[in-house]
Amino acid sequence: MSIKKVIIIDDSAFMRKVISDIINQDPHLEVVATARNGQDGLKKVQEYKPDVITLDIEMPVMDGLKALKEIMAEHPTPVIMLSSLTYEGAEATIEALELGAVDFINKTSGSISLDINDISEEICRKVKDATSAMVEKPKSHNHTVSSQKRSPNFVSDQTIITIGVSTGGPKALQQLLSKLPGDFKAPILIVQHMPAAFTKSLAERLDRLSEINVKEAVNGELIKPGTAYIAPGDYHLSIKSVGRAYATVIDQTEPIRGHRPSVNKLFESVADLNRVNKVGVILTGMGNDGTLGAQMMREKDRNTYLIAESEQSAVIYGMPKSIIENVDPDLIEPIDSIPSSLIKLFNHWLC
Structure with a gap:
């Protein structure tokens, strides 16, 4: 070096x-x-x-x-x-x-x-x-390249989207969430690696910039379509069934592979759910948090749909690269294209 x-x-x-x-x-x-x-x-x-x-x-x-x-x-x-x-x-x-x-x-x-x-x-x-981050001048128009290997094969009338992101995450989340319509038909659960004092400010700012609701998750709330729930800093976020509904779980159990919140923990909790379509999204970040959880989602439910941010747009390519190399995601594309792909899930495959 x-x-x-x-x-x-x-x-x-x-x-x-x-x-x-x-x-x-x-x-x-x-x-x-x-x-x-x-x-x-x-x-x-x-x-x-x-x-x-x-x-x-x-x-x-x-x-x-x-x-x-x-x-x-x-x-x-x-x-x-x-x-x-x-x-x-x-x-x-x-x-x-x-x-x-x-x-x-x-x-x-x-x-x-x-x-x-x-x-x-x-x-x-x-x-x-x-030193390994990708930083460049904003471009007026990007030539984006997407790689879709499989289309979803959803069977339920309910869908949960989970997102894991680390370094470079606030900008990526703004690019993604601000492009979703207010009537977006799925709840979104997000783990962003960030200290406790900052996730509330992140949620409030994203809420101001987005048509959907964005909030810091609290323990035991029933998740709703059109709302994004961000894990509080230094707390794990997971999800559990409550009858036919689903509720957040916030806890301070031990860090997982050095992370609290942990993307793996969120993804693994979703893998255990029944009667719901599962979409896992991995965005920019150092390391490989989310890979084991995505593997579990795929193993427990073949209808899981996994999306990885492409190297073209990821500030730090570690987390998406690990998903691409170890889990074989269904879709690989730059951050600017991911919102339209999520919208398409509902306008096409889930209609």
Whole structure:
């Protein structure tokens, strides 16, 4: 692995120094420049052409969101946001992820986090992961390529859609959910790998941008068509039968393969249901969470329909690639095409 160049943009001299020291300890990473605000950062990005940028949100002269828009438009580069755990910080972080930031790091104790060294491993891991992210200028029109191997063979009058997503997820979820009509005929259950303080802001923002209802899931609610339920951060989301209906289950049982919420747990709970059509969707993300659950869905019900986001659009291709290599999904296509495919399930195969 070649050494990757990193730029730190933060208005705190202390944070610039500490984060630089953390990143420079990794033999595969090198901080080539730091900047004290977004305006200064843009000049450094143009000069040094880094592989990854860490970007604070709250800065004078030019804040992180304005700088991010400029970076994505002029110098598309993987960006990791540094965020506070406040409600306002969570809102701004979600907006940044939808604008194209790859991931974020919590400033655990405010804008100047004296304990930032406690998460040094997480910082280096996320910066290294970001080096493999696909970031490019928005295109006015994409030539999309889809690969459909099988059509659904649904037999029930009820359908449940489950979605697993990780790094790059907020933007992908916005692209998907905002294109579904308000009268969409299925409930959607979503596991997005994200800390507890951020999933509520994510659900609220997606709800504002979508015709369907989007909410953070609560324990024991009966799921309804036209509503998307997002697993609360640090809680598993699964589903159970309640008579002829289905209800959410929220719990804090042990993480599964390092994840809570776990896509595998959600998919496995759906695999156990009867009298319902099952659609599993795997979007962008690092690792392979969801693969074992998708295998179980396919083994227990041959009518399960699996969709994987294609490499063409996935910010991080890990989770979809694992599904493609290990489960043989029925449909592989870019994120922009997935909403119309889900709509088609109801307008064609489920009519």
